[in-house]
Amino acid sequence: MPALSPSALRPVSVSPRPVALSATLAVNEALARRSRAGLPVLPMGFGEAGIPIHPALTEALSAGADRGGYGPVAGSDELREAVAGYWTRRGLPTDADRIVAGPGSKPLLFALLLALGGAVAVPAPSWVSYAAQAALLDDDAVMLATPPGEGGVPSPALLADACVRARAAGRPLRAVVVTLPDNPTGTLASAGTIQRLCEVARDHDLVIISDEIYRDLVHDPEESVPSPSRWAPERTVLSTALSKNLAAGGWRVGVVRVPDGPFGARLRDSLTGIASEIWSSAPAPVQHAAAYAFGEPAELVERIDASRRLHSAVVRAVAGRFTAAGARVPRPQGGFYLYPDLEPLRDRLDGEHGVTTGAGLTGLLLERYGVGVLPGSAFGDDPGALRMRVAPSLLYGADDEHRLAALEASDPVALPWIAGALDRLSEVLADLTRDALEPLPEVC
Amino acid sequence: MPALSPSALRPVSVSPRPVALSATLAVNEALARRSRAGLPVLPMGFGEAGIPIHPALTEALSAGADRGGYGPVAGSDELREAVAGYWTRRGLPTDADRIVAGPGSKPLLFALLLALGGAVAVPAPSWVSYAAQAALLDDDAVMLATPPGEGGVPSPALLADACVRARAAGRPLRAVVVTLPDNPTGTLASAGTIQRLCEVARDHDLVIISDEIYRDLVHDPEESVPSPSRWAPERTVLSTALSKNLAAGGWRVGVVRVPDGPFGARLRDSLTGIASEIWSSAPAPVQHAAAYAFGEPAELVERIDASRRLHSAVVRAVAGRFTAAGARVPRPQGGFYLYPDLEPLRDRLDGEHGVTTGAGLTGLLLERYGVGVLPGSAFGDDPGALRMRVAPSLLYGADDEHRLAALEASDPVALPWIAGALDRLSEVLADLTRDALEPLPEVC
Numbered sequence: 006m007p008a009l010s011p012s013a014l015r016p017v018s019v020s021p022r023p024v025a026l027s028a029t030l031a032v033n034e035a036l037a038r039r040s041r042a043g044l045p046v047l048p049m050g051f052g053e054a055g056i057p058i059h060p061a062l063t064e065a066l067s068a069g070a071d072r073g074g075y076g077p078v079a080g081s082d083e084l085r086e087a088v089a090g091y092w093t094r095r096g097l098p099t100d101a102d103r104i105v106a107g108p109g110s111k112p113l114l115f116a117l118l119l120a121l122g123g124a125v126a127v128p129a130p131s132w133v134s135y136a137a138q139a140a141l142l143d144d145d146a147v148m149l150a151t152p153p154g155e156g157g158v159p160s161p162a163l164l165a166d167a168c169v170r171a172r173a174a175g176r177p178l179r180a181v182v183v184t185l186p187d188n189p190t191g192t193l194a195s196a197g198t199i200q201r202l203c204e205v206a207r208d209h210d211l212v213i214i215s216d217e218i219y220r221d222l223v224h225d226p227e228e229s230v231p232s233p234s235r236w237a238p239e240r241t242v243l244s245t246a247l248s249k250n251l252a253a254g255g256w257r258v259g260v261v262r263v264p265d266g267p268f269g270a271r272l273r274d275s276l277t278g279i280a281s282e283i284w285s286s287a288p289a290p291v292q293h294a295a296a297y298a299f300g301e302p303a304e305l306v307e308r309i310d311a312s313r314r315l316h317s318a319v320v321r322a323v324a325g326r327f328t329a330a331g332a333r334v335p336r337p338q339g340g341f342y343l344y345p346d347l348e349p350l351r352d353r354l355d356g357e358h359g360v361t362t363g364a365g366l367t368g369l370l371l372e373r374y375g376v377g378v379l380p381g382s383a384f385g386d387d388p389g390a391l392r393m394r395v396a397p398s399l400l401y402g403a404d405d406e407h408r409l410a411a412l413e414a415s416d417p418v419a420l421p422w423i424a425g426a427l428d429r430l431s432e433v434l435a436d437l438t439r440d441a442l443e444p445l446p447e448v449c
Numbered sequence: 450m451p452a453l454s455p456s457a458l459r460p461v462s463v464s465p466r467p468v469a470l471s472a473t474l475a476v477n478e479a480l481a482r483r484s485r486a487g488l489p490v491l492p493m494g495f496g497e498a499g500i501p502i503h504p505a506l507t508e509a510l511s512a513g514a515d516r517g518g519y520g521p522v523a524g525s526d527e528l529r530e531a532v533a534g535y536w537t538r539r540g541l542p543t544d545a546d547r548i549v550a551g552p553g554s555k556p557l558l559f560a561l562l563l564a565l566g567g568a569v570a571v572p573a574p575s576w577v578s579y580a581a582q583a584a585l586l587d588d589d590a591v592m593l594a595t596p597p598g599e600g601g602v603p604s605p606a607l608l609a610d611a612c613v614r615a616r617a618a619g620r621p622l623r624a625v626v627v628t629l630p631d632n633p634t635g636t637l638a639s640a641g642t643i644q645r646l647c648e649v650a651r652d653h654d655l656v657i658i659s660d661e662i663y664r665d666l667v668h669d670p671e672e673s674v675p676s677p678s679r680w681a682p683e684r685t686v687l688s689t690a691l692s693k694n695l696a697a698g699g700w701r702v703g704v705v706r707v708p709d710g711p712f713g714a715r716l717r718d719s720l721t722g723i724a725s726e727i728w729s730s731a732p733a734p735v736q737h738a739a740a741y742a743f744g745e746p747a748e749l750v751e752r753i754d755a756s757r758r759l760h761s762a763v764v765r766a767v768a769g770r771f772t773a774a775g776a777r778v779p780r781p782q783g784g785f786y787l788y789p790d791l792e793p794l795r796d797r798l799d800g801e802h803g804v805t806t807g808a809g810l811t812g813l814l815l816e817r818y819g820v821g822v823l824p825g826s827a828f829g830d831d832p833g834a835l836r837m838r839v840a841p842s843l844l845y846g847a848d849d850e851h852r853l854a855a856l857e858a859s860d861p862v863a864l865p866w867i868a869g870a871l872d873r874l875s876e877v878l879a880d881l882t883r884d885a886l887e888p889l890p891e892v893c
Contacts (some may be wrong), residue, residue: 017654018654066511071507074497141723239459257731288699290734
């Protein structure tokens with residue numbers, strides 16, 4: 006049968022839904038293009054842990070490489086048992102039947118929003134995908150400011166108010182998302198705030214989705230994470246993954262823990278039903294490696310300890326550079342982010358560069374200096390604020406040899422490639438905030 | 450801060466969306482439970498290829514095991530280049546920028562429906578997840594009967610009619626799904642039918658989603674697959690994966706090819722935007738192995754050839770057993786499924802067993818005999834029809850040693866474990882369709 010002639014082709018008028026690339030992934034790709042073009046970059050936009058995969062993990066993946074079958078939708082027994090142990094060791098006795106695994110915690114969070122339906126409250130600022138996922142489902146994401154210095158948690162008072170308004174408007178809130186510790190601010194909410202949030206959630210019958218992917222990366226090992234599962238276990242869904250503490254983001258495995266009791270069972274069944282139609286299962290070889298990792302063997306615990314020390318040292322050093330340049334920086338407490346506010350430099354940034362928004366600022370940093378960071382607006386923050394998320398973990402090294410050296414260094418910020426990056430950052434910030442009318446040193 | 454007392458727990462009244470487990474995965478899990486209880490099973494419900502992962506593939510996965518980074522949303526350059534080559538070798542010149550990879554073709558199909566929005570036409574019967582995915586998105590899936598003996602493609606005349614009706618109802622169809630060769634029927638639509646479908650799609654401005662995951666498993670190597678990309682390249686989106694031809698379903702990697710031209714570019718951007726918010730990327734180590742596989746090295750081509758011969762021999766033998774028992778079976782042409790119709794036995798099934806529906810029939814087969822198959826209704830077929838999908842590939846062997854022997858056998862149906870399963874099937878069918886009033890042989 007002859008093919009139709011090309012003249013018979015008719016343009017397609019269907020308009021695909023316009024969806025922007027996730028901001029974190031987009032900046033990563035922009036920097037990669039710049040790098041390929043031979044331009045200097047200071048990549049601090051993307052949320053990767055910047056450390057190598059531990060060899061014991063790659064071995065475990067190889068050992069599972071012959072697993073070609075789909076396996077159970079919720080994850081292998083082996084993986085779910087290991088994850089149950091992980092949460093049990095954190096003070097939350099957990100049965101394996103409460104665990105659902107998936108190809109990343111990102112799809113699991115999407116499935117949670119789909120399972121719960123309706124509007125969801127999220128902190129402003131917060132991780133880029135919570136609100137974006139709700140938008141894909143045509144659900145409302147109600148962005149609520151966090152208490153000062155306590156990122157990752159909507160202010161309980163604002164949340165209570167939003168519940169009342171949303172119910173009055175006929176679109177009641179079904180859930181609230183918290184991030185402990187927080188991305189993008191690197192801060193950790195207090196136990197008092199979380200307890201008040203739990204009370205509001207209970208009063209207004211909200212499900213609490215607690216994203217604890219950075220939980221094991223709280224800088225001070227004495228500091229405990231105030232998980233809402235402590236105060237509202239009946240309505241708290243927890244999520245975590247290997248992406249951040251073991252730098253296995255590209256492996257695609259995440260897990261959620263649904264509450265004990267009948268609501269949790271219904272939610273699990275809904276989640277697995279959704280999973281069976283959208284993604285079938287997490288990658289089987291990766292599940293095998295993840296089961297090993299969630300068992301917390303000594304060598305991986307040591308690796309996570311080392312990464313925590315590295316993250317802490319570098320974010321503190323970067324925070325110091327921003328502070329020295331005149332920015333305000335909330336004290337980073339966990340993970341590998343900081344969230345400087347250049348408000349004190351607004352007049353100079355406007356006068357010298359015409360910069361009046363966060364996106365204007367980060368655009369200038371990218372285009373003029375190759376510094377990749379994300380504006381607060383990418384996280385739902387006020388577009389006019391001069392805040393940005395800085396993720397210095399990609400400065401740990403350009404290859405695994407340097408990254409391992411950083412992990413093992415007692416003073417990682419003194420390593421030449423990290424010190425060099427910090428100095429470059431200081432230069433950029435100095436140049437950015439220099440008053441052109443002020444005589445330059447060499448001219449004096 | 451003390452935890453609230455348990456008496457403060459308040460039951461959660463939020464009702465998660467009820468979503469049934471995908472029927473194919475559910476029957477698999479039911480059989481596994483039966484098997485663990487020591488009951489005999491004849492597992493023919495689940496769409497796994499039933500062959501081992503090729504050692505060269507596990508080696509490629511191990512070689513990529515240290516890839517912990519997320520990488521580009523649409524997939525690594527290496528993978529997209531390899532997939533472009535795969536389609537180019539099939540007569541469709543393809544640029545790597547038209548390829549989007551994801552953690553399975555299932556999530557990619559979901560993202561396609563989300564990107565295109567609106568109602569979609571799907572064949573009845575068809576793979577369980579097309580309509581289920583549309584339902585998750587609250588979109589209409591319009592099920593349209595296929596031409597007789599040509600599964601996987603809505604009848605072009607019915608499609609044209611549905612387009613007119615849908616438009617009149619204010620919910621115009623945006624896309625039509627075809628499966629070449631088909632799951633569940635194992636048949637392959639004719640070139641004439643596909644060409645007419647392309648004309649209807651063009652007349653009514655539909656996007657064609659052509660799921661060609663079984664493409665390399667057409668039994669007769671001389672038979673060419675009539676892909677709609679031949680007649681309507683400007684509006685055809687292709688999908689495939691490694692799940693079926695290389696039995697790597699549990700690895701979770703699939704790919705789509707969007708059309709050349711501006712519509713395809715917009716669709717790709719929408720897909721990658723959606724991917725960036727729902728799943729980030731396909732698993733990086735698996736992408737590395739998939740790049741190797743889509744390069745079609747000789748050892749994998751041989752493996753696929755051997756699996757095609759095995760699938761063909763076994764489905765033909767199983768079809769023969771059903772035919773001998775009095776069923777009608779459309780001739781299987783590709784993949785590893787057949788779709789017997791027990792309509793000729795309706796009176797006996799009703800009289801002896803009270804069976805009047807496909808689900809009644811498959812329920813009886815599962816509960817009385819441990820035979821796991823899926824009713825046609827799971828695929829959107831008429832619930833009253835006595836049709837079922839039979840997937841004999843899990844009979845190839847209980848372990849890799851037996852499965853390899855099956856792959857290598859010149860007459861696999863003579864192998865004792867396959868012959869035994871076939872004989873058991875014949876016994877079951879004989880018992881099921883025996884007229885109790887008819888004197889049994891041993892009584893004569």
